[in-house]
Amino acid sequence: MSSRELVVLGTSSAVPTRHRNHNGYLLRWDGQGFLFDPGEGTQRQMLLAGVSAHDVHWLCLTHFHGDHCLGVPGVVQRIARDRVRHPVRALFPGSGEPYWRRLRHSAVFADTSVISEHPLDGDTAGVGPLSARRLSHPIESYGYRLQEPDGRRMLPDRLAAHGIRGPEVSELQRTGSVRGVTLDQCSEPRPGQSVAFVMDTRLCDAVFELASGVDLLVIESTFLSSESALAKEYGHLTAYEAGVVAADAGVRRLVLTHFSERYGFAAEPSFTSEVRRSFGGEVVLARDLMKVPVPRRRQ
Numbered sequence: 001m002s003s004r005e006l007v008v009l010g011t012s013s014a015v016p017t018r019h020r021n022h023n024g025y026l027l028r029w030d031g032q033g034f035l036f037d038p039g040e041g042t043q044r045q046m047l048l049a050g051v052s053a054h055d056v057h058w059l060c061l062t063h064f065h066g067d068h069c070l071g072v073p074g075v076v077q078r079i080a081r082d083r084v085r086h087p088v089r090a091l092f093p094g095s096g097e098p099y100w101r102r103l104r105h106s107a108v109f110a111d112t113s114v115i116s117e118h119p120l121d122g123d124t125a126g127v128g129p130l131s132a133r134r135l136s137h138p139i140e141s142y143g144y145r146l147q148e149p150d151g152r153r154m155l156p157d158r159l160a161a162h163g164i165r166g167p168e169v170s171e172l173q174r175t176g177s178v179r180g181v182t183l184d185q186c187s188e189p190r191p192g193q194s195v196a197f198v199m200d201t202r203l204c205d206a207v208f209e210l211a212s213g214v215d216l217l218v219i220e221s222t223f224l225s226s227e228s229a230l231a232k233e234y235g236h237l238t239a240y241e242a243g244v245v246a247a248d249a250g251v252r253r254l255v256l257t258h259f260s261e262r263y264g265f266a267a268e269p270s271f272t273s274e275v276r277r278s279f280g281g282e283v284v285l286a287r288d289l290m291k292v293p294v295p296r297r298r299q
Contacts, residue, residue, distance in 0.1 A: 004029050004193065004294040006218060006255065009038070009045040011286045013222050013236075014067050015261040021045050021288050022067045023258060025218060026055065027195060029146065034058040034130075035075065036144065036197050036218075042071030043078055049289050053082040058089050059115070060130070062199040063141035064096040072103040080112035087114055091127055093140040094119030123206070133210050135201035137235040143201065143210045148192030158186040191298055199258060202235050203245070211249035215295045218286075219245065220258035224267070224274055227260075239271045243278030252295045254279060257286040 009024030016022050022039025026046070033055040035042075046052070056079065061069050079088060092100050097119050104115075118127045120142055125132045132142040154169065162181045164172060172178045172186060194214040198207055201220070211217050222236040231238050237245075239256060246254040256271060263271070268285050275283055284292055 003031070006195075006216065006292040006294070007049050007051055008255075008257070008286045008288060008290040008292065009042055009049055009051070011257045011259060011288055012039075012067070013220075013258045013260050014065070016041065016067075017261050017264070019265065019288070020259065020261075022071065023199070024071060025197070025257075026051050027146065027197075028055070029195075032057045034060060034146065036060045037062055037068040037199060038071030038075050039067045040070040043074035045288065046075075046078075053078040053084050054086075056084070056088060057086060058091070058130070060144055060197075061090075061092040061096075061100075062135075062143065062197075063093055063137060063139055064099040065139065065200065068199060069099070069103060072100075073106040076104055076112075076115065077107070077109045079114065080110055084112070084114055087116060089116050089118055089127060091118045091120060091130065091132070091144075093142055094121040095140045133206035135198070135206055136204040137200045137202070141200055141235075143196065143198040143206060145194060145196045145210045145214070147194045150192045151190045152183060152187040153190040154187050162186060193294060193297060195294060198245075200235055201237065202232060203237065203241055207245055208249055211245050211251055213250050215252045215298075216255065216292070217246055217249070217251040217253070218255045218257060221256040221271060221275070222258050222260050224263070224270055239274040240278050243275035243283075246275075246281060247279040251279075251281060252298075253282045253284065253292070255284045255286050255292055 007026040010021030012020035021041045023037040024042040025036040027034040123134045135141045176183045195216045196210040196214045198219040221239040221242045223231040225238045
């Protein structure tokens, strides 16, 4: 199993369907689990996907519309019931803190102290490896980006040419030089991997900033272009607009999700055709319980 992959728990928008649960996305990232927008039914979807409460280290909400947050009580109570011991960081728009409180304490249960709260404020914010940007939606909403720091790729032929081997390789990586040979002489830059998560929003600068150069973009495509006026009114994207973002930002793998209940599986070819008008790269139309690997590192 890839150590960096997206587990899709739900793909519907405001109304679930027989085949699509409300939102829910778990990003597995080197032993950490980032749970985004757990909608109603997420706890059961986790069970079906083989995800446990112990897999959740981050709980990230874009905003407080029900399809993005009504699964919080079940997830929180499961974290408590299963006696998760590691810290769980909860990120959410600060203006919605009263709603967070109601969700966090919506029923009587044996509480847990492992969840720390990190309300977001301002146009830009960040906690740990996550950065956030405020989006364009009728209520305060944030998109998220997970960015690995850039590193260096060691080049075996150059190491051999300089006679550097064994423990000296680690010393070179740690200190930057060995016997007068520098790290730059034996390595090349290695871009860090990145994932962006963009839910309910109109097109805005923050969407492009979040998506810029990412390996994996998970983005809403609530409507087809025939409903573009409705999309704009309610603060959503069309599949075509999602493709515009991916093309402009140089996205490597595009995952479309958050589909209006008006579209069944039979409409998927229409979403594919529409996104192809603006984006020629790899496209995945998300379905519940699908697993999508983060693309391999750029060579």
